[in-house]
Amino acid sequence: MEFSIRSVAPDAARTGCLVLGVYKAGAEGGHALTRAAQLADRAARGALQRVLSQGDLSGKLGSTLLLRGVHGLAAERVLLVGLGEREKFGEGGYRDAVRAAANALRDIGAQHALIGLSELKVGRRGLPWSVRHAVLGMRDAFYRFDQLKTAKTPPAPALAEVTLLAGAQPIGAQSQAAKKLTREAELALGEAVATADGVELARTLGNLPSNHCTPSHLAEVATKLARQYKLGLEVLERRDMERLGMGALLSVTRGARAAPKLIVLRYTGAPRKGNPVVLVGKGITFDSGGISLKPAAEMDEMKYDMSGAGSVLGTIRALAAMKARVNVVGLIPACENMPGGAATKPGDIVKTLDGQTVEVLNTDAEGRLILCDALAYARRFDPEVVVDIATLTGACVIALGHVASGLFANDQKLANAILTAADDAWDRVWQMPLWEDYQEQLRSNFADMANIGGRPAGSVTAACFLSRFTKKLRWAHLDIAGTAWKSGRDKGSTGRPVPLLVRFALGYADAQGARA
Numbered sequence: 001m002e003f004s005i006r007s008v009a010p011d012a013a014r015t016g017c018l019v020l021g022v023y024k025a026g027a028e029g030g031h032a033l034t035r036a037a038q039l040a041d042r043a044a045r046g047a048l049q050r051v052l053s054q055g056d057l058s059g060k061l062g063s064t065l066l067l068r069g070v071h072g073l074a075a076e077r078v079l080l081v082g083l084g085e086r087e088k089f090g091e092g093g094y095r096d097a098v099r100a101a102a103n104a105l106r107d108i109g110a111q112h113a114l115i116g117l118s119e120l121k122v123g124r125r126g127l128p129w130s131v132r133h134a135v136l137g138m139r140d141a142f143y144r145f146d147q148l149k150t151a152k153t154p155p156a157p158a159l160a161e162v163t164l165l166a167g168a169q170p171i172g173a174q175s176q177a178a179k180k181l182t183r184e185a186e187l188a189l190g191e192a193v194a195t196a197d198g199v200e201l202a203r204t205l206g207n208l209p210s211n212h213c214t215p216s217h218l219a220e221v222a223t224k225l226a227r228q229y230k231l232g233l234e235v236l237e238r239r240d241m242e243r244l245g246m247g248a249l250l251s252v253t254r255g256a257r258a259a260p261k262l263i264v265l266r267y268t269g270a271p272r273k274g275n276p277v278v279l280v281g282k283g284i285t286f287d288s289g290g291i292s293l294k295p296a297a298e299m300d301e302m303k304y305d306m307s308g309a310g311s312v313l314g315t316i317r318a319l320a321a322m323k324a325r326v327n328v329v330g331l332i333p334a335c336e337n338m339p340g341g342a343a344t345k346p347g348d349i350v351k352t353l354d355g356q357t358v359e360v361l362n363t364d365a366e367g368r369l370i371l372c373d374a375l376a377y378a379r380r381f382d383p384e385v386v387v388d389i390a391t392l393t394g395a396c397v398i399a400l401g402h403v404a405s406g407l408f409a410n411d412q413k414l415a416n417a418i419l420t421a422a423d424d425a426w427d428r429v430w431q432m433p434l435w436e437d438y439q440e441q442l443r444s445n446f447a448d449m450a451n452i453g454g455r456p457a458g459s460v461t462a463a464c465f466l467s468r469f470t471k472k473l474r475w476a477h478l479d480i481a482g483t484a485w486k487s488g489r490d491k492g493s494t495g496r497p498v499p500l501l502v503r504f505a506l507g508y509a510d511a512q513g514a515r516a
């Protein structure tokens with residue numbers, strides 16, 4: 001799908017479908033047409049207003065009505081989209097409206113659409129924000145994962161080109177302010193398309209089942225990215241991990257036939273001396289639980305347990321595609337967690353890369369075991385900051401559901417930077433405590449620590465475990481167990497938190513100089 005931004009008169013625009021927003025009727029009655037809808041309505045001699053007054057569209061947020069052959073308009077179709085009450089319209093509403101429009105556009109024959117929603121003022125956000133979220137919302141709705149279906153039904157949608165309306169904001173006008181806004185909007189468009197490509201990569205990797213998405217497959221994807229974008233790549237094999245002493249990572253892969261990989265992918269977009277942002281992604285391509293076997297119901301969903309890894313690959317892809325001026329190292333410990341004759345058993349004690357010993361009381365708490373060695377390994381890159389991303393605990397899903405990812409950090413400035421990026425990307429997170437008080441839950445009689453901390457505050461004790469390996473780092477941890485994928489009828493990977501990570505990394509780019 002191709003995107004562009006233009007400032008055009010909505011009534012004169014030749015397009016397969018003109019998408020216009022309509023607020024819900026206020027207390028005084030009558031629909032509140034948005035500016036673009038008003039202009040179109042005037043050209044159509046009140047035709048839109050008439051449709052609404054006859055009760056054919058409530059204006060309820062996310063409702064849609066498709067009109068064909070409206071006289072006075074150059075557009076073949078008009079899609080009216082309800083925005084809800086004007087006073088309540090904000091970021092969430094804007095995103096819902098874009099999604100509703102996208103869903104409607106998916107099912108019609110239009111090859112081109114002019115989206116009038118992008119000119120709307122959304123809270124305190126500006127045009128670049130609206131542009132980014134329009135692109136991401138459209139691409140999200142048009143995403144399909146049918147590569148493993150032999151019958152591709154329904155057929156691919158017709159829509160190939162989308163123009164975002166810049167409205168009253170004078171795109172293309174000559175004043176200094178207008179030029180600046182034009183440049184910002186174009187930059188936002190490029191950033192959004194690259195981000196959407198990154199989200200798509202993460203989603204597809206998440207959706208691929210574990211017999212396709214193996215640790216080797218993740219390494220192949222990294223190899224292709226490295227070739228395409230001239231990234232640095234190193235893939236550590238089992239013998240490298242043995243030589244280094246990554247006893248925790250090795251203990252997780254013991255029961256598996258698939259070979260483990262530690263993928264190191266480097267994007268150098270800023271001067272070489274700039275310390276990198278290191279992103280560490282949990283890459284368990286299947287989590288059976290190991291000897292502490294999970295129940296059979298919904299075990300298939302543990303193919304998503306490499307979503308952290310997928311988000312790191314997606315983020316690096318996005319940053320490289322937009323030539324962001326930042327240095328990023330992606331670190332992906334990848335393996336399967338399987339039972340078997342050689343598998344690690346409850347009670348086994350392993351030695352981590354940084355020398356601390358761990359009593360593995362539950363082999364299903366494997367994420368922290370592969371991450372602790374990767375986090376210890378991260379030190380050698382002399383990172384500016386380290387952020388790990390992991391589908392780490394079911395407890396985080398209980399705490400925050402599918403709305404917010406859990407955020408833990410040993411540095412509040414870093415936490416704030418992530419909170420800001422998350423808010424901007426509307427890829428939201430909620431900060432959780434990392435207080436010392438929780439550490440005692442990890443006490444072990446036989447080793448330096450246990451790998452589980454009991455049922456209370458399960459996502460916090462998992463983070464506390466990781467914190468023991470990041471004392472010398474500015475470090476944050478994102479528990480994405482509830483946000484990286486959806487279950488139920490719409491089961492599938494979401495591509496979160498790629499939008500957040502891209503925004504976050506760009507924050508460091510801006511500090512090091514403007515983007516290329």
Ligand code: BES
Binds near residue numbers: 367392458
């Ligand atoms: N990958 C799971 C966490 C998970 C659970 C992600 C549900 C998404 C949905 C992780 O490896 C795990 O099994 N965690 C255990 C930890 C427990 C044994 C301390 C959990 O959350 O139950």
Ligand code: MN
Binds near residue numbers: 363364366367
């Ligand atoms: Mn597990």
Ligand code: ZN
Binds near residue numbers: 284305367
């Ligand atoms: Zn897991």
